[in-house]
Amino acid sequence: MAYEIPVTQARAELADLINRVVYGNERVVVTRHGKPLVALVSAADLERLEAQQETAEDLAGSVVSEIHPLSSAPGEQGRFGIAARHRPQGT
Template identity: 55%
Template sequence: MTTSEVPFGEARAQLRELVCRVGYRGERITITRHGAPAAALVSLDDLRSLEAFAPVGGDPVGPERQTVDETVAVGGSLREVWHAIARYRERAGWWVDLVVDAEVGGDALISWDERRGRVVDCVDGETIAMRWGSEAATAQSPIEVRIDFVVDDAEVRIRATQVGPGPGADYWRERLQAWKAYVEALSSSVQP
C-alpha cells in the first residue's frame, strides 16, 4: 500500500482521480497545505479499521479493550436462526466472508482477520463463541466474538458481542440485519 502527498491546490483540481486511486488501488493520500499535512483520503476499509481503534465522538479505546454489543430481534424460529449460522449452505446466502464449524474446537475464519480462529464455546440454539489469536503476548490482541440466542415469544433475539480489535459496531449491525432479512424471508416463504 502506498502513501502519497498531494498539495491542497492539486488535490482540489484532481479530486476525481485521487478518489479513484484511494478507492480502487487502496492508496492513502495525505493532502498538504503550506507543506504540512492537513487532511487525508483513505479507503472505507482503512476508515473502518481506524474507527475500530478510536470511535468517532468517543474516547479512544485501545484495541485490546474495544467492546461491541449489538442485538436484533428476528421473526422466525430458533431452528431457522441457528441453522442460518451453523450450516454452511444457509450461511453462504447472507454471510459469505465467515467460515465456521459450529462445534467446540471447530475452525473459524473471517475476512477481517487473517488469523485462523477457533470455536471456543458452542451450544446448539444457545450460543457460539469464536476466538482469533491467543492470550499470549503477540503483536495482535485476541478477538473474541460471542453470539447468543434467546427466544422471546414469536421472535428470537440475537446478541453479538465482540471484545478486542475488529470491524466495530456498524459491521455487526449490518451483519445482524442481513441475518434477520435472510431468516424472515425464509420463514415467510415456508409459511402457508
Template identity: 50%
Template sequence: MTVISATDARANFQDLVNRAEYAGERIVIQRHGKNVVALISIKDLKLLEAIEDAIDSAELRRAIEENDGFTTLEEIMVRRDDE
C-alpha cells in the same frame, strides 16, 4: 503513501477518490507544505475506528480494574444536592 498539495488535490479530486477507493491508496494533502488531511478508503476508516474502539475498551477495562466501581451521574447529583 502519496503526498499532494491542496491545489493539486482540488484539480484531481475524482482521480484521488478513485485511487483511495479502488487501490486503497492513502493520500496526504498539504497546505503551505504542512500535512493537513488524509484521503483514505472506507475500509481503512473502519479499521481505524475499530482500533480506536479497542483502545477505548482496553482503557475502560483498566479503569474498572483500578477503581472500586463506577459512580453514576445520578450518584454525583445526589451527593452534590446533599452538600
C-alpha cells in the same frame, strides 16, 4: 507510505485521487504549505481505524475500572468542602 499532494492540486484532481484511494488502495495526504492537512482513506480503512479506536477505548476503560479507589486522608473531605462520597456498585 501515503501519496502527498498540495491542496491546490488536489482540488483539480479530486476524482483521480478518489480512484487512487478506492481502487489503488492508496492513502492520500493533502498538504498546505508542505504540512499535512487531511488524509483521504478508503471506507474500509476508516472502519478498521474506528474499530481499533473502540478497542483501545474499551481496553482503557477496563484498565481504569480495575483501579481500586483510595480513601481520603482524615479531614480532607471537610477541608475541601466535599459533601458527597463515592459508593461502590452494589452498596
